[in-house]
Amino acid sequence: MxxxxxxxxxxxxxxxxxxxxxxxxxxxxxxxxxxxxxxxxxxxxxxxxxxxxxxxxxxxxxxxxxxxxxxxxxxxxxxxxxxxxxxxxxxxxxxxxxxxxxxxxxxxxxxxxxxxxxxxxxxxxxxxxxxxxxxxxxxxxxxxxxxxxxxxxxxxxxxxxxxxxxxxxxxxxxxxxxxxxxxxxxxxxxxxxxxxxxxxxxxxxxxRHRELYQEQLNQEVERLAAELRERAEELDTLSTYLQNSIEKERAQLARDLHDEFGGVLTALKIELAWVEGKAEAYDETLTERTRQVSARVNDLIDLKRRVIENLRPSLLDNLGVEAALTWYARDVTERAGLALELDIDTLALRPASEIAIALFRIAQEAISNTLKYAQATTVRLSLKMKNNQLRLEISDNGVGIDMSARTNKRLTHGLAGMKHRALTLRGQFFIYSTPGQGTTIIAEIPYQSAVVYTPERRAQEPSSSQSSAPDRSTSSQAARETASG
Ligand SMILES: Nc1ncnc2c1ncn2[C@@H]1O[C@H](COP(=O)(O)OP(=O)(O)OP(=O)(O)O)[C@@H](O)[C@H]1O
Ligand SMILES: [Mg+2]
The missing domain is CATH 1.20.1330 (f41 fragment of flagellin, N-terminal domain)
Known part of the structure; x- marks a missing residue:
């Protein structure tokens, strides 16, 4: 007292x-x-x-x-x-x-x-x-x-x-x-x-005491809220940075695989063609073996192409997000034996590459989750443009997300990453899932959020820049042609 x-x-x-x-x-x-x-x-x-x-x-x-x-x-x-x-x-x-x-x-x-x-x-x-x-x-x-x-x-x-x-x-x-x-x-x-x-x-x-106490309390709450906001912003920035880094790394790896590894494979293919030509005159067995080695090299070239496409689909940069989504969805569902329902608008204007890559990665993760967990028979993918909003929707008719099993690990990387990508672009992200009735993932991204690409920015981002796309596409095309020829 x-x-x-x-x-x-x-x-x-x-x-x-x-x-x-x-x-x-x-x-x-x-x-x-x-x-x-x-x-x-x-x-x-x-x-x-x-x-x-x-x-x-x-x-x-x-x-x-x-x-x-x-x-x-x-x-x-x-x-x-x-x-x-x-x-x-x-x-x-x-x-x-x-x-x-x-x-x-x-x-x-x-x-x-x-x-x-x-x-x-x-x-x-x-x-x-x-x-x-x-x-x-x-x-x-x-x-x-x-x-x-x-x-x-x-x-x-x-x-x-x-x-x-x-x-x-x-x-x-x-x-x-x-x-x-x-x-x-x-x-x-x-x-x-x-x-x-x-x-x-x-x-x-x-x-007076109460007022003072209340004021102190409010200040404390405000301080904590500001601190929390700051931490959240830091985390946000970090996540964005990590996602961008991963994209860059993937693009770099794709380029290296294409240029270095692709170059070596092409040279190998040329050398083998020469050996094959020479061997034909001497030994049938040697000729046969050389053809087999050449076929293995073709397999390698195919594998390299698939890896490169998975790392960063060239279609995304060349023909746009609609083509990339269509190709990816068809490719994976076909290999997994799932029915696919596609409903993709042809966009009048191309969205900025951040938006394109975000939409592609969200679809990629959602479809990958469906394949891993849903036990579904059908996948639906739609991309619509309405009221200046790009709306990507991926749904399946699988077992649905077991929300009760997820309560302890709220931020699993796949779902959190999808959400983060959408929110970073001032969009919204929704998951609808009922056990036994499938899962629907929706990402809505405002088209205005497209970043205006200045030459400086383009120079800073070799990974997602459109300028790198034609190079790679040309080389990749060349490699394919060489491999098949
Ligand atoms: N389409 C789906 N159908 C059924 N369950 C799903 C579906 N999508 C996600 N899940 C469930 O939600 C969980 C979280 O998914 P999330 O993608 O966040 O993580 P993950 O796939 O387990 O790990 P990561 O994506 O990091 O490899 C999954 O483990 C799975 O149990
Ligand atoms: Mg996942």
């Missing part, structure tokens, strides 16, 4: 940890707020109860006072109502204070004082009922009643103060909790922004 990546992971981990803590703070603050809201509302409810108790107590006091002063019994109505409500309010407050021991104690004091208050009211009203209103009034204004009222007020005041303080504390606590929640929310927002920025940075970096 790189230093930068480690730093990023540490940053991300820190962000996640701090975010977790912040979320915890927010959740806790909200929980605290809920608790405090409940507490505040409970305190408020207690304060409401205390306020209503105070009201009912004061109402009773006022009602009693009004009755004592005026002697009017209608003033006693609020006292009755207050007593009814006060009981309920005290009960509520008792329930509300159940969990608060100190307040429960104070509430007991309050309840005791309220009981005393009502007992006192009861005594005062009893006096008033006896018609002793002035004594009753004195009891209310200066006596026990006033004292109890003061004590009740003091206790309620103390309870209210206590609750007011608790209310203030709870409100304060709530404010603090909300402040924490707010701060934590802001922090969380900030952290989310940092997280987004960090992630954006990581993604951007990753994308």
């Amino acid at each position: 790189g230093n930068k990546t480690l730093k990023l992971w540490l940053t991300l981990s820190a962000i996640f940890i701090i975010s977790g803590i912040t979320v915890g703070v927010v959740l806790y603050s909200l929980y605290r707020d809920e608790v405090l809201v409940e507490r505040i509302s409970a305190i408020r409810e207690r304060m409401i109860s205390l306020a209503s108790i105070r009201t009912w107590v004061v109402d009773s006091e006022t009602s009693q006072r009004g009755y004592v002063i005026s002697g009017n019994s209608t003033f006693l109505e609020p006292l009755t109502t207050a007593r009814e409500h006060l009981g309920a309010a005290q009960k509520t407050l008792r329930n509300q204070l159940i969990a608060d021991a100190s307040m429960l104690e104070l509430n007991s004091t309050l309840e005791r004082l309220i009981t005393l208050h009502y007992e006192n009211i009861k005594a005062t009203l009893a006096r008033a009922a006896q018609g002793n209103f002035s004594q009753a009034e004195q009891m209310v204004s200066r006596g026990q009643g006033q004292k109890i009222m003061d004590q009740i007020r003091a206790v309620i005041g103390e309870m209210e103060t206590y609750h007011q303080q608790r209310l203030t504390a709870a409100s304060e606590e709530r404010r603090t909790a909300m402040l924490w929640a707010r701060l934590a929310t802001i922090a969380l927002g900030g952290l989310i922004l940092v997280l987004i920025a960090t992630l954006a940075y990581i993604i951007d970096r990753e994308l």
Whole structure:
């Protein structure tokens, strides 16, 4: 792991940890707020109860006072109502204070004082009922009643103060909790922004890396492809060179055989004719033997001619590729005892010698393969000119190429050589073969690919040049004539 990546992971981990803590703070603050809201509302409810108790107590006091002063019994109505409500309010407050021991104690004091208050009211009203209103009034204004009222007020005041303080504390606590929640929310927002920025940075970096990697990969692929092309071109050039060299060698050999070997054979033939003429006068056996030797020399001359023709058919240079193909196909099929179907167009223009030799060699190899492997009974050979394309097709009705047997040796020399010859001349090459249904080889070579023969080029290529053809043909003709004569 790189230093930068480690730093990023540490940053991300820190962000996640701090975010977790912040979320915890927010959740806790909200929980605290809920608790405090409940507490505040409970305190408020207690304060409401205390306020209503105070009201009912004061109402009773006022009602009693009004009755004592005026002697009017209608003033006693609020006292009755207050007593009814006060009981309920005290009960509520008792329930509300159940969990608060100190307040429960104070509430007991309050309840005791309220009981005393009502007992006192009861005594005062009893006096008033006896018609002793002035004594009753004195009891209310200066006596026990006033004292109890003061004590009740003091206790309620103390309870209210206590609750007011608790209310203030709870409100304060709530404010603090909300402040924490707010701060934590802001922090969380900030952290989310940092997280987004960090992630954006990581993604951007990753994308850049990938782009760079892709670019390097593309460059590498391009480099390898260029290298491969270069190698293929080199191989191509080498193959072309080898094929041309072979052609040159063959032509040279044909010429040497013709000129040197042919010359010797011709001289031998002349010498033998002389010996034969002389021998006739002396010895019949010698004459006979000399004739036999002469016949062997004729055989040699025939053999030499066939070898020369195989090395480089003179017809190719003299009469063109159509004649050479016709002669070769007839010659080999006749000797092998195969039927031949020929369909050869007479070309209006002669193709360049590269094309002619390529077509001839392709046909030669294809027919040779048929003889070697196909077990065929018929060979078809056609040469057509269509849309400026020379199309050579050689097919047989033999066993077909066993493609499965060829998978391990994809580039066998014969087929690869044919293909190479066609492709070098910007042509195309096809093999169609089905087991048991024969084989068809097709080479299509554009006629435009014919090389324009400049005198310089002709001079460079004695093997395939047309200038050498007449010489050889003449000599070969001479040798044949000599041999037969
Ligand atoms: N007309 C055909 N019929 C049946 N099989 C064929 C035919 N032509 C080629 N083959 C098969 O394809 C193989 C490859 O042929 P190719 O000419 O490339 O090589 P080769 O003839 O074995 O060797 P080389 O041509 O170098 O002497 C042959 O060995 C043969 O099995
Ligand atoms: Mg072959």
